[in-house]
Amino acid sequence: MTTAPSAGHDDNATRWFMLAIISLGFIALTLNWFDVATAFPLIGAQFNVGLPSLSYLISLFIVGYGLAHIPGGMLATAIGMKRTLVIGLTLQGVAGLMSGLSASYLELEWFRLLSGIGGSAFIAVGFAAVAVWFQRSRVTLALGISGGAAFSAGAAFALYIWIYLQDATSWRTSLALAGAFELIVACVVLIWFKVPAGSHALGGGRFEQKALSASVVSRDLWIYGLALLGGYGAYFTTSQLFTTYATTQRHFNPSLAGLLAALIVLAGVPGGLLGGQWADRSRNLKAFVVGALLASAVFLALIPVASTWALWVIGIAIGFFTIFGFAAWSSVPARVSGIRHEYIGTATGLMLTLAAVGGFFIPILFGHLVPHTGYNTGWLVLAGLTAVFALAGLFGRNPAAAVSDPSGPVAPGRVGDLIGTQPAGAAATPTEGETT
Numbered sequence: 001m002t003t004a005p006s007a008g009h010d011d012n013a014t015r016w017f018m019l020a021i022i023s024l025g026f027i028a029l030t031l032n033w034f035d036v037a038t039a040f041p042l043i044g045a046q047f048n049v050g051l052p053s054l055s056y057l058i059s060l061f062i063v064g065y066g067l068a069h070i071p072g073g074m075l076a077t078a079i080g081m082k083r084t085l086v087i088g089l090t091l092q093g094v095a096g097l098m099s100g101l102s103a104s105y106l107e108l109e110w111f112r113l114l115s116g117i118g119g120s121a122f123i124a125v126g127f128a129a130v131a132v133w134f135q136r137s138r139v140t141l142a143l144g145i146s147g148g149a150a151f152s153a154g155a156a157f158a159l160y161i162w163i164y165l166q167d168a169t170s171w172r173t174s175l176a177l178a179g180a181f182e183l184i185v186a187c188v189v190l191i192w193f194k195v196p197a198g199s200h201a202l203g204g205g206r207f208e209q210k211a212l213s214a215s216v217v218s219r220d221l222w223i224y225g226l227a228l229l230g231g232y233g234a235y236f237t238t239s240q241l242f243t244t245y246a247t248t249q250r251h252f253n254p255s256l257a258g259l260l261a262a263l264i265v266l267a268g269v270p271g272g273l274l275g276g277q278w279a280d281r282s283r284n285l286k287a288f289v290v291g292a293l294l295a296s297a298v299f300l301a302l303i304p305v306a307s308t309w310a311l312w313v314i315g316i317a318i319g320f321f322t323i324f325g326f327a328a329w330s331s332v333p334a335r336v337s338g339i340r341h342e343y344i345g346t347a348t349g350l351m352l353t354l355a356a357v358g359g360f361f362i363p364i365l366f367g368h369l370v371p372h373t374g375y376n377t378g379w380l381v382l383a384g385l386t387a388v389f390a391l392a393g394l395f396g397r398n399p400a401a402a403v404s405d406p407s408g409p410v411a412p413g414r415v416g417d418l419i420g421t422q423p424a425g426a427a428a429t430p431t432e433g434e435t436t
Helices: 009-038 040-047 051-067 069-079 081-100 105-133 139-168 171-192 209-216 219-227 229-248 254-266 268-280 285-305 310-329 341-373 375-395
Strands: none
Touching (some): 009 139, 040 051, 040 105, 051 069, 051 105, 069 081, 069 105, 069 341, 081 105, 105 341, 139 171, 139 268, 139 310, 219 285, 229 254, 254 310
């Protein structure tokens, strides 16, 4: 085990090292999430299933993913942040290995469900881990790097690089190798990750029922969670089924279609970085979330009328704006609701669970709608759902003070110092002389 970080430069270097470890976990998470999408044609041929059944593989992952967010946060409170991160990565890694060994489509469905549960336990606590290390400054940027850029990079690897691995081996081997990679990442977290010095509550402890209840009833968690519901489902439907659409409807060759799908999620890398950087310096978090989702809805609506070359621009724009807004969205528990450190995982889990409702139902709706009405109607429905739910975000609050740190940790009294000490649901109060 490494020793506790010292003050000053070492402390700053340590938090960025912790961010790198958590970001590696996000890459492993989405690699094992999206890799199954590249194998859809081969899975469908081997198990004799079509688009409606294949869309269930997306939704079943989201079922496990949505169900375990809040329990994962509560588990972190009980046994500690580090143990929960390792458990989540290990469970998803094992499920990835077993997905490649599935003897039937039913077995594959069960392992996708288990993969979602493991990924869920990791991601809610992963956001919390970033928030507690960057509580004093740059929290939105750090969340944009991990939950935005690293998240998107892992998905891009799965949707494009894994095609070549799959062609060189088989879809079974490609899924198993992704699972093995995640198990290696779990070992990295086990060996090197730690919580900030003095944060004894993050090592596990007794529940405080009143504090937990206060965290999960924060109105902004519910409002922003619902705001993402439509866009969340539309993003995962588009990123995982756009390859099928491009090959069957727009006559792309499989390699180009895979590249297009990869660019959709890869656009989230600059989206997460820019969204996190700019939102960090603004009090108007609401505009970042709602505005980005509405932009995504517009581009989704353009798919049916776009020319073939314009699909590249539209796909990249959808991926960029979704993750651009997601970076700001993921900072709501820390910046808007002021959740105590040990309950940030549960609070983030609540928001992700609400969003995961869309992640479950929308791919199923799309998969059943398209065979009867066509893809054009499907894209318009995705656009409408994204826009309608995004408007719910207009009722959410903004942070009371901007978090901006061009050079290092902020001085005591800034909003970062208030996170985890003020009552849950209370917004931070700006200090004298603080500007937007």
